[in-house]
Amino acid sequence: MRACFVPIALALTANAAQAQTENAPKFTLNGDEAPKSKPWTEPAAFTYTKDAGDKASVSIDVAGRVDWRLGSVAETTNTGFIRAVAHRNTDKGSQVESYAGEFGMHFEPNTVPKGSTAPADFARAWYFFNDLSLGYSYKTNFDDEKEGCDGIPRPASCTRSHEGSARLKWTVQPFQAALETVPAFMDGKPTDDSPALAYSFGPTLTLFSDQVVHAKVDAGGAKPKGNVTGASAGLALAVSPRLFAYRLILRGSVQQTEALERGDRRRAAFPRSSTLGSISIDYELGARSFEEGPAWVPSFGVSYTKGDDPLSGKLDQEQTVVGIKLTYKAP
Amino acid sequence: MKNLKALTDEEALVAGLDVFAKSRDLQKNPPKDGETLQELGIGPSNLDGPVRAWINAKFRRPRDWPLFVSGDLTVDMKWSDFRKKVLTHNDKSAKALKAAATPKPPSKASPKGKANRKPATATSAGAK
Incomplete structure (x- = not known):
């Protein structure tokens, strides 16, 4: 177990320009590959971890995104975006180093009857948030502390290598009003009609094609080369019981990635099937995350992550972290 | 309701x-x-x-x-x-923006041409 961590997390979802005009580009910062900020989305984070054996490590998870409207302001909600993602973890045994840049288009068809302005039609409809993007990603395949790496010659999967790839990605997040139930407050207290268990969840589907365009190997082994085409399905949720005035928040996510087609030289670092799961429990202290204005929101919690996400370079992850988290909420 | x-x-x-x-x-x-x-x-x-x-x-x-x-x-x-x-809204209306983005060629003789050169103005309405 990793303990005593003091992550500094940032949740920036707005900028000053946004308050002045509806047409200004918007900047979003979070810590994950999720297309947008949701109740379950982890904020951008810098984490310092030190365990009982005096082994210290740091990790950084940042995804910054700028959106701007495409087309006439009165006719479209489609946006273009550019996004930069960085994941780095220096913890020996579960090291991660991956950086990505991408540009793309966001569009959101729905099933609302054409011409309707009745709120009930909008509450019943399904919404499909689509992100279609093309990007470049760079990652390191680490060789440290894997089982079965003692043989000579070392298996290719045990050799550190670097790969840069062009990636085409299409992500869809379906949503319907029933997927989220939240409490209401009056005079700072939950209303009588607030649910015993507030929840928000949603699935994410991703299709991707990842083609290595350059690669290098540090010492022996085969160079990663070729294409991987696949699909990934994820489910994320945030749940909060009324019992603690909705200050206790459980978040979880599970993502299953299937490589439908892999080049021979990608097999070592890109499993055919991989699962990444995470679960966390946080208790919000002090200022609430939904109150107006800028604030540092402290929370105490436990998080557990296990599995692999080869697209973001996270392989052989297993971490339990206990500690205090400080999240900055932008104005 | x-x-x-x-x-x-x-x-x-x-x-x-x-x-x-x-x-x-x-x-x-x-x-x-x-x-x-x-x-x-x-x-x-x-x-x-x-x-x-x-x-x-x-x-x-x-x-x-x-x-x-x-x-x-x-x-x-x-x-x-x-x-x-x-x-309400802060931006110029979309119609005004569209008109500003596609100016018609000015015509000295036509009063309509003068109307086309009139600058677009922002509008605001609604909240009480």
Whole structure:
């Protein structure tokens, strides 16, 4: 177990320009590959971890995104975006180093009857948030502390290598009003009609094609080369019981990635099937995350992550972290 | 619920939000200026999905006002700010922007040509 961590997390979802005009580009910062900020989305984070054996490590998870409207302001909600993602973890045994840049288009068809302005039609409809993007990603395949790496010659999967790839990605997040139930407050207290268990969840589907365009190997082994085409399905949720005035928040996510087609030289670092799961429990202290204005929101919690996400370079992850988290909420 | 067509913009906004807010009767307990959308019982995913789509269809598109894109509306907005943001706008109207983007060639003889050169002005309306 990793303990005593003091992550500094940032949740920036707005900028000053946004308050002045509806047409200004918007900047979003979070810590994950999720297309947008949701109740379950982890904020951008810098984490310092030190365990009982005096082994210290740091990790950084940042995804910054700028959106701007495409087309006439009165006719479209489609946006273009550019996004930069960085994941780095220096913890020996579960090291991660991956950086990505991408540009793309966001569009959101729905099933609302054409011409309707009745709120009930909008509450019943399904919404499909689509992100279609093309990007470049760079990652390191680490060789440290894997089982079965003692043989000579070392298996290719045990050799550190670097790969840069062009990636085409299409992500869809379906949503319907029933997927989220939240409490209401009056005079700072939950209303009588607030649910015993507030929840928000949603699935994410991703299709991707990842083609290595350059690669290098540090010492022996085969160079990663070729294409991987696949699909990934994820489910994320945030749940909060009324019992603690909705200050206790459980978040979880599970993502299953299937490589439908892999080049021979990608097999070592890109499993055919991989699962990444995470679960966390946080208790919000002090200022609430939904109150107006800028604030540092402290929370105490436990998080557990296990599995692999080869697209973001996270392989052989297993971490339990206990500690205090400080999240900055932008104005 | 009254017929939405007979309501003022603000009343129609509250009546519409009441459909999405399951944890508070907004007709009986109307929003106060200092309350945030989360306190009214509107969650972030609902706000960015169904609620934003309804607001665009009901208040923005018919007036040729800029539509809200994903991330424009957040649950930590105070009701007074939210109401103002939904029922007014800061930008030039889309029609004016469109006219400004496609100027017609000036004609010295035609009074119509002078009209075309008149600068577009921003408009604002709605909230009481």
